[in-house]
Amino acid sequence: MQITMQDNQLFVTGSSRFSARQTFTCGQCFRWTEQPDGSYLGIVRGLPARVSDQDGALVLSSDEQQFAQLWRGYFDCDTDYAAICDSFAIDAFTAAAADFGRGIRILRQEPWEALCTFILSQCNNIPRITGIVDRLCTLLGEPISFEQQTLYAFPSPEQLAICTPEDLASLRAGYRTPYLIAAAQAVCSGTVDFSALSRMDTDAARREIMQLRGVGRKVADCFLLFGLHKLDAFPVDTWMKKVAAYYSGDMKQFINSPYAGVYQQYFFFYTRENFS
DNA sequence: TGCCAGGCCGAAA
């Protein structure tokens, strides 16, 4: 990994090229908004940033200290994605999927935010999920000024735990609203402990988080992958069937792979763009 | 207008 500073921007290059569009629009996160110049604005753990890519480099409005504290981990800069991509390519379909999504990084998102956004994702579409999350942050999140704009941090569990469904009616999240409040209360009471879940193996963590109302196998696996970066989380029995319908090969070697969760996102991105 | 979205829950078979 190489880091250079130029015009108050950090350029990060490594073994794999980075694509802001692929990383932010592949469906793993819902809080980065595209700007007219093609860059993206977002907030992670209360810290705002502008992110873009240039010749495969990750370009970040950050200093080196903040990069070391937050963005290096968030963008998973120490993982060799080129090697992972290459390992996918065992036939024409997987090679095409890997090449198609070669700029994706599996972000290390804040667990609480990932849990909420994937609770909201159930039986929903990405534009609407994005809208609900945006309204949630505008309603309850801390406003933060950044480059003459106001961005909103993701609200804390404590803020959500004291809300009633009526308080959140403006989100228009439908039957998902009580699930969100219940999750917040579980986090506040210590029933759900992200640090403890992070230390568990994937199956144990899945069983724990599925105790929450409104968290089934699909939401749980998205939380495990995107919130806890457990790359072996994999919802074989849900949407992957749709992928398998397009794909006649043997899925077992993917399901058993330590990078099964990463496959999930590459396949999802590839099939969504090409088959939907 | 009608279909369906990156589901989950609970009842019934």
Next chain:
DNA sequence: TTTCGGCATGGC
């Protein structure tokens, strides 16, 4: 264990 209707809402 599997199947199925209901659930809120709104993109397309």
